[in-house]
Amino acid sequence: MIPTIGALPAADIAAQLAGQGLLLRTGPIVQRITSRLPEVARTIRTLYAHHPVPEDDGFADFHVGVRRAPGLRGHWRAQAEFLFDGAQPFAPLPLPQAYALLEWGLNWCVAQTCHQYLIIHAAAVERNGRVAILPAPPGSGKSTLCAALVQRGWRLCSDELTLIDPADNAIQALARPINLKNQSIGLISDFAPDARFGPLTHDTTKGTVGHLRPPQDSVARVNERARPRWIIFPRWQAGSTPQLVARPKAEAFIELADNAFNYSVLGEQGFTTLAGVIDDCESMSFTYDRLDDAITAFDRLAEKAR
């Protein structure tokens, strides 16, 4: 049986992070993470509890770290820095945001380097072998809806980064923690009392953020690829009844391309990949208020597509 991160003693995780780095595999990506921050060690152990401990063959796609800033910046209003191959790709954040910085940094690494995939800023969830892609701007309720769906039997592929393989247009899952903000945290805690969050981070530029542990089944099936079947643009609207409205395919294409991190990097391959995905999918706008109603609407779609 392959050991999981959650089964490792906390002291081992802290020691690996402080030493040569903790290896973490999320789908096809292996990252080696270093950090001496106890909060980072504890949170990794909580949120990646179901992830297997990869065999250390010396290889990692990303070498990343999060550390207390050196010198005065580490003491006076202490800051945390994210490191990628020893370089700092973006500005430091307040130290209490160190773990969130690590998650955002890992997203950045994928978006910047994994050009073997077309990468869309979207959530992706799977049921019965078919994937729903949920692209949406911040504040639309995408992550909340994604979190609710995966607590009710949908498989989490990804909350932030949908990876599409141009070879066959299949979705490659990552099954990383879901990033929720502000009221969504309480909403999902009430909706799924067993859902496990890492510690909340307050006063970020996005408000309070909390990461939700991915379901065990989603982690176990992370390499089960599936074809997209729906592109659904969600929008939470107070008092609305759930409504799915078809969207013109060309319009959906442009919106997905606008939400892609590397559409222009891939050039013609990006165009043909996205066109193929749109060919295979129904494109819809979805307005909802209550999560239970949203789940019912999604379950109906999945049932109809069987």
Added chain:
Amino acid sequence: MRWLQHDWADGAVVYDRQTGDTHALDPLAAELFQLPAEQRSDPASACDAIATLLQQTVDAPLREAVQEAFSRLRQLELI
């Protein structure tokens, strides 16, 4: 071939291999864009060609719709 076009019943997208730009077109503009170059660059002959495709005579609403699609292609520098 500079352009790559992908069509659906409710519209199309066009990829420009020279610039890397992508544009969405409504069905009429997409049809117009597929006409031979000499037809699509002249609104009157484009209108005739579209009327033939639709198997109807040229009338004011059609002329107006084609003119609009023509302007859209111009604006996108597709003609």
